[in-house]
Amino acid sequence: xxxxxxxxxxxxxxxxxxxxxxAQLANTGFDRxxxxxxxxxxxxxxxxxxxxxxAHELANFALGLTIEQGGPDR
Amino acid sequence: MSESLLGMPPARVLADLxxxxxxxxxxxxxxxxxxxxxxxxxxxxxxxxxxxRAEPEAFRVVLTAKQPTDAEGLRxxxxxxxxxxxxxxxxxxxxxxxxxxxxxxxxQAFGGAMGPPSLDDLEAFDFSDEPFDDPLGIAQSxxxxxxxxxxxxxxxxxxxxAVAAETDPQGGAAT
Amino acid sequence: xxxxxxxxxxxxxxxxxxxTQEQRDLQGSAAEVENKIHRAKALGHTMVxxxxxxxxxxxxxxxxxxxxxxxxxxxGLVTNGLVLSYPEVRERLLASRLKYVYMxxxxxxxxxxDRIVRAASFDTALVALRALSGRGLDLTVxxxxxxxxxxxxxxxxxxxxxxxxxxxxxxxxxxxxGALRLADLVVPxxxxxxxxxxxxxxxxxxxxxxRARHGGFPLCLLPGFEGAYDxxxxxxxxxxxxxxxxxxxPIDSNNQLHPSSACDGxxxxxxxxxxxxxxxxxxxxxxxxxxxxxxTSNAFDWALERVAxxxxxxxxCPLIGQGTAPYERARHLFVRHAGKxxxxxxxxxxxxxxxxxxxxxxxxxxxxxxSRKPAPDDFARDLVKLVRSELCRPCxxxxxxxGLYEPSFEPIFDRDEHSLRVALGAVHGDVLEIGCGxxxxxxxxxxxxxxxxxxxxxxxxxxxxLDRLRTSMPTATLHLGEAESVLPTLPGQSFDHVVVGHxxxxxxxPATVVVQALRLLRPGxxxxxxxxxxxGLARTARQQRAAQRSAATWMHRRNxxxxxxxxxxxxxxxxxxxxxxxxERRDVGPDTSNQWLLRYRWSPA
Numbered sequence: 001x002x003x004x005x006x007x008x009x010x011x012x013x014x015x016x017x018x019x020x021x022x023a024q025l026a027n028t029g030f031d032r033x034x035x036x037x038x039x040x041x042x043x044x045x046x047x048x049x050x051x052x053x054x055a056h057e058l059a060n061f062a063l064g065l066t067i068e069q070g071g072p073d074r
Numbered sequence: 075m076s077e078s079l080l081g082m083p084p085a086r087v088l089a090d091l092x093x094x095x096x097x098x099x100x101x102x103x104x105x106x107x108x109x110x111x112x113x114x115x116x117x118x119x120x121x122x123x124x125x126x127r128a129e130p131e132a133f134r135v136v137l138t139a140k141q142p143t144d145a146e147g148l149r150x151x152x153x154x155x156x157x158x159x160x161x162x163x164x165x166x167x168x169x170x171x172x173x174x175x176x177x178x179x180x181x182q183a184f185g186g187a188m189g190p191p192s193l194d195d196l197e198a199f200d201f202s203d204e205p206f207d208d209p210l211g212i213a214q215s216x217x218x219x220x221x222x223x224x225x226x227x228x229x230x231x232x233x234x235x236a237v238a239a240e241t242d243p244q245g246g247a248a249t
Numbered sequence: 250x251x252x253x254x255x256x257x258x259x260x261x262x263x264x265x266x267x268x269t270q271e272q273r274d275l276q277g278s279a280a281e282v283e284n285k286i287h288r289a290k291a292l293g294h295t296m297v298x299x300x301x302x303x304x305x306x307x308x309x310x311x312x313x314x315x316x317x318x319x320x321x322x323x324x325g326l327v328t329n330g331l332v333l334s335y336p337e338v339r340e341r342l343l344a345s346r347l348k349y350v351y352m353x354x355x356x357x358x359x360x361x362x363d364r365i366v367r368a369a370s371f372d373t374a375l376v377a378l379r380a381l382s383g384r385g386l387d388l389t390v391x392x393x394x395x396x397x398x399x400x401x402x403x404x405x406x407x408x409x410x411x412x413x414x415x416x417x418x419x420x421x422x423x424x425x426x427g428a429l430r431l432a433d434l435v436v437p438x439x440x441x442x443x444x445x446x447x448x449x450x451x452x453x454x455x456x457x458x459x460r461a462r463h464g465g466f467p468l469c470l471l472p473g474f475e476g477a478y479d480x481x482x483x484x485x486x487x488x489x490x491x492x493x494x495x496x497x498x499p500i501d502s503n504n505q506l507h508p509s510s511a512c513d514g515x516x517x518x519x520x521x522x523x524x525x526x527x528x529x530x531x532x533x534x535x536x537x538x539x540x541x542x543x544x545t546s547n548a549f550d551w552a553l554e555r556v557a558x559x560x561x562x563x564x565x566c567p568l569i570g571q572g573t574a575p576y577e578r579a580r581h582l583f584v585r586h587a588g589k590x591x592x593x594x595x596x597x598x599x600x601x602x603x604x605x606x607x608x609x610x611x612x613x614x615x616x617x618x619x620s621r622k623p624a625p626d627d628f629a630r631d632l633v634k635l636v637r638s639e640l641c642r643p644c645x646x647x648x649x650x651x652g653l654y655e656p657s658f659e660p661i662f663d664r665d666e667h668s669l670r671v672a673l674g675a676v677h678g679d680v681l682e683i684g685c686g687x688x689x690x691x692x693x694x695x696x697x698x699x700x701x702x703x704x705x706x707x708x709x710x711x712x713x714x715l716d717r718l719r720t721s722m723p724t725a726t727l728h729l730g731e732a733e734s735v736l737p738t739l740p741g742q743s744f745d746h747v748v749v750g751h752x753x754x755x756x757x758x759p760a761t762v763v764v765q766a767l768r769l770l771r772p773g774x775x776x777x778x779x780x781x782x783x784x785g786l787a788r789t790a791r792q793q794r795a796a797q798r799s800a801a802t803w804m805h806r807r808n809x810x811x812x813x814x815x816x817x818x819x820x821x822x823x824x825x826x827x828x829x830x831x832x833e834r835r836d837v838g839p840d841t842s843n844q845w846l847l848r849y850r851w852s853p854a
Contacts, residue, residue, distance in 0.1 A: 056122040142283035205308035213306040
């Protein structure tokens, strides 16, 4: 499951904070990389459904942190 | 697969009933990014909210309901989000006149909308929505398995002779 | 209690009798099914059973099962079982609290079963059935009896007898969907089908004792197996819902009827499905064989299910807000009192649904048992009348809703009994009371008999009761025996009044008694008939247990109200050349006790 966070909308620091929090989940892996316009996170889990559920939660949490800090990193 | 929702302009609002989500295209020239953020924040508690740039002058907002919902529920979600977006844009405009007061009220209203996700909940979640394996094709519909016309596509009345002759147990459904 | 949720009508078989054959392309959305599962939980169900079509072919099957378990309910399936032949699916469903499987198997041999389901599936079904055995399931094998398997039922008994924890059920085919389209080829005559099922049940009694049932067959056609009926109610279903329906609705038997010509007054009626309406429309009721009358119940219980935890305001209806559709109009009972709301439910099979509807909403005979007795015997003291709330009066849902009831503290039993006793106490001359018993009404004439203005003759088959009455009214002439035997021994035209007081529904042959009694009246003499209609009692579990332990027996042979009794009386008198004029009629209604009265004058032509 791949998440492509647009740099104009998501803060990289928020994504990192979310990844730090979700790293505690068992049987789940995260791979973060950067592209020109996007932060890309690959979520792997024991099943596709589990990966999807975790990706949803991760994206939500990253968005919430982004908004709370006032937007993308400057 | 995306489809339009009754009463919603398809250029702006589409739904994916299979995924249980609604996809909104928001004109960035009318709604500033902070308004999109404010509206999104209100929905974090009950939806998975995903933001993207649809094109240079538009945001793409995907709302996936956390609880199962139907087309009517998705339509309501889209309508509520649009209202919230409008209100957020308006608040931002007013803020310029009375920034301190309005920000205070707004943050109070937003306060507590999002807590950290409960990892316990995630660990406990039963990920059993994966379809089961069907290597023998047992769960195929009768029409698919026996290459029969779908209901409604049948022509002519079923006859007694057909009933009597139908289905060779060794060779599958005949006629 | 179970909720039956249809998930769609697609299927991996295509049975000749399929009721939903015209809708096989209609599959419910996952969201719709999941909303209904949540609704079932909110209503208080303890099990969700998915049905179709074939629910197991849905890719969401395991997710739905998990959701049901997550909501702390058990899970069940109405299925052809084929997908359950996969061990992984079976194990995961069992892990999600699969407790109930109602599985189709229409013969004990592939060539018969497969022809009915139009698919080569017998062997797979058998694999699943055997694998489900021994897993602690409530497991039923359902066989729909069609013309195609009528001669093969004993083979199925042999097959299922080897699955030690399976119940085998034979179901009548309803002329509906595919079975209606091909009625002449698929639907057997009910008499023929019942005869074959009777043979199979007898065979099963030897091969798999106590594990064979039937459903959809009139009980009078299965003598000896009347108690082995099996239907949605006996399986503990409360509600069901089809795809597209907005809310769960109570199960009902509206597709069946008890033809009046054969079934009125039948003692088997309560648990009997009668005939499918579609079958009755084609073939009538000529095949029914109603048994002789016997004792029948005249009361039932609504058992307390729950009391709402929060206080209920007096000024608005507490039912409308939560949706009234899932509640059975007759079998549920909501009682509000002192800010509390209690929900009761009647699961009796002593009465048919139509009878319960009449008792609750027609006669309004709804009471709260305020006694600690196994069976209330002093209604005026033991029972509190429950009446529809004033809030129901203007409500547009009034005639569809189960209703909100509240106690009425009117002394209706004392009032109605007193009124009858005053009327009887005003007569004089020669009085015959049929069914005088211990003197419930007879004492109306205590003073008149002592004064010599009434000369009383009583008849009753209960010797102990007559002994008690003899003590209080020593000058009365009392005859021991059934009315039909005693009446012919009395001299004709020798009475001014004949009274059948609270005995009408106990008479073996009421029409005979009417003619015999009228011959005893002098010209201008009067016939009085008073009796009770059945009633329902709202009771706690403790009261119900006490009632079940009691030795009370059924005394009634029918449950006539004034209208049925009037028809019998006129129907007996007219052919005998006896002309009656009705003087008075008191019917039962929501603002009366359960006692009715008919009063006639005989005038010779």
